[in-house]
Amino acid sequence: MAAATAKLQEQFDAGLTTRPDFTIDQPYERYSAADHAVWDLLYRRQRALLEGRACDAFIEGALRIGLNVAHVPSFEAVSERLMAATGWRIVAVPGLVPDRIFFEHLANRRFPVTWWMRRPDQLDYLQEPDCFHDLFGHVPLLADPVFADAIQAYGRAALGVEARALPLLARLYWYTVEFGLMREPNAPNGVKIYGAGIVSSKGETLYSVESAAPNRLAFDLDRVLHTRYRIDTFQKTYFVIDSFAQLFDALGAGIESRLGSAARLIDVAPHAAGDVLPGDIVITRGTREGWPAGDDM
Template sequence: MNSATGSDDPRDYLVSQGFENYTDTDHATWRTLARRQREILKGRIADQFLEGLDRLGIGEEGIPDFRVMNQRLKNATGWEVVAVPGLIPDLAFFRLLAARKFPAGFWIRKPEQIDYIEEPDIFHDVFGHVPLIMQPIYADYLEAYGRAGLVAAEHGALKRLARLYWYTVEFGLAQTPEGLRIVGAGIASSPGETVFSLDSPSPNRVAFDLGRVMRTLYRIDDYQETYFVLDGIEAWPSLDLDRLLPLWRDLEAQEDIKPGDLQPEDRVLSRGDGSYHRAKPKSAA
């Protein structure tokens, strides 16, 4: 989820993608990232993600032109990708999602930053996030998330929505007939976490529960200590406000849960041994 200070009007942040300004080096960087990531994702990502890449024309040719991509996206789910200069304030972010507009950075990392960048770039935002927006159920979930975020801001529950976004949109997993699959963009755009999230013995993998997720702190500096697993590719949680408002009130009386801690009521799909994180400093939000 975005976080910055400034105007809450999303129109103040919309810019042109400036497709004509990308250099040969920029397109080469995209090709390197896309080629590598698509290979690593085989057998690990939800099939719907790969279908979305193909239908949108998000491939290894170079950075996608939003104007071309948006024609296909609008026809499928009524969404469009809009260029923004970087992280934007929460309310502006929520308003864009509620209007079926996905904000994406237009800049791409430098060749020397291939393996890690601190702030999400166009590869993370477009390659990681946009393919699943071709799926109507996921597209509806993102819109509902935006509307819920606007209400959460009025009820002091923004941290609950941030955690939900983190553990679903960014770092979610899902059960499929073929086994556990990635659905989160933060995993899908990271070669290291793609492998870690599914194959490492270190993290917990816990069945998704909305209240549990909204109580759980998350890692912002490293791979996750716990991944939450949806019951299926289309099992995105309902964000009905009649359900959320009393849930937020109930959660205020409960303590936050540390990223790697398990709870007695958890349905644990695989209990992590914590081996990766044990010697590392922790930073949770």
């Protein structure tokens, strides 16, 4: 929270105007040579690591919207390409935005992207999402029509959900959009990556598809809604979708059918992040090696 507050204060100190919807104009002139160098280093590193590990739609999307540049991309230029592909655009924000405003952006095919870049000493871990996580991690798949529609469906459905169901929405977003895997029979452990939290992380890219430690379970909406997660380490469990069509059904109609009246679901005790249940379809059962003790979210 302190880091987020400091970043918001930075916007005010710099004279950047934050609008009621939390958007700002991308202050491109404020990027330093170090910022551009960090983008270039991270892009080249992750692009090489993701070859053969990320789903084809991600790789193709990153190239299609013009992220393969040696500097922080112009949000306006990326938006032009994205609009031509799927009707989405990106908007600059100071950092994390309130839930309802975030959902409203998604419902209107706008994806909020944090404008500032991490420092050179934060290449491998950053607690708060920065420009690289948001732009490189999230935006390429918005060039895929089915995935793009799924994210809009999530935003629309989330706007109709009562506030106390937000933890359930967070779990679904976490285990799909942020840390989702997709079936790929010929890939290591039968999966490829599509989640933004994985594709933007060197360590989790390798861990998610190659390590024997985590569970990889077939995606089931009700199971995901009742599964806690970790924010301080690699995931104990990954849920694996069959296709973006399956994701579209879960993020749209699935939310509406289950969270229209959330009381029943909220009262159900959630499962621990590393649990494997009798009804799970197990792709790989984790060895649990290296799992930290402590509470899940």
